[in-house]
Amino acid sequence: MTVARNIKAQRGPTLRCKGWRQEAILRMLENNLENGEDPERLVIYTGSAKAARSWDDFDRIVAALKGLEEYETLVCQSGRAIAKFHTHPRAPRVIMANGNVVGRWADRHYELQQKGLTLRPGMTAAAWQYIGSQGILQGTYQSFIGAAERFFGGTLRGRTILTAGCGGMGGAQPLAGKMAGAAVLVVDPRRARIQRRIDTGYCDRLTENLDEAVKWVETAKSTGTALSVGLVGNAAEVHTELLARGFVPDIVTDQVSVDPMGNYVPVGMTPEEADALKESDPKELTRRAHETLLTHMRAILEFEKRGSIAFEYGNGLRLKTADLGLKEALKLESFVTMFIRPFFCDGVGPFRWLAISGEESDIAEIDGMIGEIFSSNHPINHWIEMARKYVHFQGLPARIGWLGHGERSKLGVAVNEAVARGRLKGPIAFTRDHLDSGSVTSIYRETERMKDGSDGISDWPILNALLACSGGADLVAVHSNLDISSSAGQTCVADGSQLASERIRDVLNGDTGIGVMRHAEAGYERALENKRQYELGFE
Ligand SMILES: NC(=O)c1ccc[n+]([C@@H]2O[C@H](COP(=O)([O-])OP(=O)(O)OC[C@H]3O[C@@H](n4cnc5c(N)ncnc54)[C@H](O)[C@@H]3O)[C@@H](O)[C@H]2O)c1
Numbered sequence: 001m002t003v004a005r006n007i008k009a010q011r012g013p014t015l016r017c018k019g020w021r022q023e024a025i026l027r028m029l030e031n032n033l034e035n036g037e038d039p040e041r042l043v044i045y046t047g048s049a050k051a052a053r054s055w056d057d058f059d060r061i062v063a064a065l066k067g068l069e070e071y072e073t074l075v076c077q078s079g080r081a082i083a084k085f086h087t088h089p090r091a092p093r094v095i096m097a098n099g100n101v102v103g104r105w106a107d108r109h110y111e112l113q114q115k116g117l118t119l120r121p122g123m124t125a126a127a128w129q130y131i132g133s134q135g136i137l138q139g140t141y142q143s144f145i146g147a148a149e150r151f152f153g154g155t156l157r158g159r160t161i162l163t164a165g166c167g168g169m170g171g172a173q174p175l176a177g178k179m180a181g182a183a184v185l186v187v188d189p190r191r192a193r194i195q196r197r198i199d200t201g202y203c204d205r206l207t208e209n210l211d212e213a214v215k216w217v218e219t220a221k222s223t224g225t226a227l228s229v230g231l232v233g234n235a236a237e238v239h240t241e242l243l244a245r246g247f248v249p250d251i252v253t254d255q256v257s258v259d260p261m262g263n264y265v266p267v268g269m270t271p272e273e274a275d276a277l278k279e280s281d282p283k284e285l286t287r288r289a290h291e292t293l294l295t296h297m298r299a300i301l302e303f304e305k306r307g308s309i310a311f312e313y314g315n316g317l318r319l320k321t322a323d324l325g326l327k328e329a330l331k332l333e334s335f336v337t338m339f340i341r342p343f344f345c346d347g348v349g350p351f352r353w354l355a356i357s358g359e360e361s362d363i364a365e366i367d368g369m370i371g372e373i374f375s376s377n378h379p380i381n382h383w384i385e386m387a388r389k390y391v392h393f394q395g396l397p398a399r400i401g402w403l404g405h406g407e408r409s410k411l412g413v414a415v416n417e418a419v420a421r422g423r424l425k426g427p428i429a430f431t432r433d434h435l436d437s438g439s440v441t442s443i444y445r446e447t448e449r450m451k452d453g454s455d456g457i458s459d460w461p462i463l464n465a466l467l468a469c470s471g472g473a474d475l476v477a478v479h480s481n482l483d484i485s486s487s488a489g490q491t492c493v494a495d496g497s498q499l500a501s502e503r504i505r506d507v508l509n510g511d512t513g514i515g516v517m518r519h520a521e522a523g524y525e526r527a528l529e530n531k532r533q534y535e536l537g538f539e
Pocket residue numbers: 037045046047048136139164165166167168169170171187188189190193233234235236255256257258262263264265266267292313314315316435
């Protein structure tokens with residue numbers, strides 16, 4: 001049994017693998033753990049999504065990557081390196097399937113994890129594509145600014161956002177809300193989680209006192225100041241108290257992890273007590289967590305009745321509480337149907353890149369290239385300006401930048417050329433969240449309420465992954481998360497070679513193209529226009 005270690009991604013020009021493609025993948029695995037919320041347990045985020053099945057598996061993966069040739073492909077199954085096969089230089093160096101079980105076995109997933117047969121992959125955890133809270137920052141910003149445009153005349157200045165969950169992903173909320181101009185209050189019972197967001201520049205202030213939190217937020221609202229406040233507390237308790245005081249936020253959402261066996265904390269317990277009960281009496285913990293989730297959701301619905309704009313931010317709270325009998329929860333909309341789907345119709349989504357050398361100046365150089373490639377009124381330029389001001393790097397320097405069809409490949413090829421010419425100091429890895437236009441089926445999130453009723457058709461992520469392999473991505477992953485979602489991810493390494501240039505072009509065009517086509521097939525007019533404009537698909 002190997003003991004847990006403090007893993008950091010290697011920086012610099014020294015290769016441990018037989019090529020930069022393998023080395024970049026290894027550094028991204030290490031980077032996941034460097035940025036993870038509970039790395040000793042190999043947990044990256046959501047309280048349960050893991051980078052490898054065990055530390056022994058981690059070691060085996062590292063050894064396999066170090067020995068992998070430019071003409072070999074490593075096969076990983078749910079966080080375990082299984083075998084490598086002779087393929088060819090244009091093939092992926094790593095392919096993986098994580099967390100997949102057939103439908104009738106979905107409710108046995110936890111038991112299968114306990115037996116060491118599978119793992120919870122999350123989206124970017126087991127595919128080694130996590131870049132810390134920044135990975136979800138722009139999507140959260142687009143949702144908040146979408147709410148501003150639709151309901152508040154284009155700005156959240158002088159508006160309040162109430163939310164909960166300040167973890168790996170939820171921790172993007174305070175900064176995204178601040179970037180959109182709002183006064184944000186985020187509630188989390190784990191002080192250390194809020195402190196981590198303060199330390200990384202994602203949250204401005206921390207308090208354990210509700211009166212103080214409300215005072216700060218109300219002052220910021222009245223002066224039109226953008227501010228984020230983390231309050232140590234339980235959302236079910238705090239929200240109920242805020243309702244009793246007549247506090248009505250302009251926007252209410254949340255991003256706690258709703259899984260009692262993950263890290264959801266019931267009312268009346270400290271996080272440590274909840275963790276202990278998870279071990280000693282998981283049934284009792286689940287019962288208490290369910291009661292708390294119901295109170296939490298009822299409070300959100302009550303805020304909505306009192307005039308707040310309320311939506312779910314992708315954590316499954318509606319489904320969970322509806323399953324517990326609160327059917328009204330399903331009437332709440334999600335951020336995807338309210339704000340994000342039009343982006344998906346353009347093939348636009350959470351594209352991102354990492355400086356594999358660890359050189360921050362490479363990210364700054366790419367920021368500059370974006371200004372040269374895209375017109376000054378393209379939204380990416382405004383985003384980069386804000387990101388440069390607000391985002392502190394975590395782990396390997398990285399940038400999230402929502403780009404669409406034709407745009408990702410244009411940037412990718414230009415960056416590869418810049419690597420070749422020495423304008424950049426080292427290779428760059430391009431990847432994305434699985435929460436993207438053509439790479440996921442998730443019936444209560446990305447594909448909820450599709451126009452043609454195709455919400456649960458899971459052919460699309462599989463096609464996405466097959467196409468990424470055909471184009472020659474460096475890493476391709478197919479994931480399932482319990483019984484509600486199936487997704488695909490890919491990573492492409494710009495090492496400056498001609499082959500990389502061709503692979504990046506084909507993989508990125510395929511990735512966004514299949515996204516446009518998924519939405520065109522579903523009958524979205526905007527996607528149909530894109531299909532015609534980009535000459536995708538058939539008449
Ligand atoms: N919308 C998206 O794009 C998106 C993307 C990724 C993840 N998610 C979902 O968001 C959820 C959170 O993800 P994460 O990575 O931040 O998880 P995480 O486990 O890192 O953080 C969850 C946080 O919720 C807090 N929490 C637990 N009980 C609470 C309570 N009663 N009141 C207030 N806070 C409480 C925990 O202390 C923890 O800090 C997951 O369910 C995940 O699936 C959504």
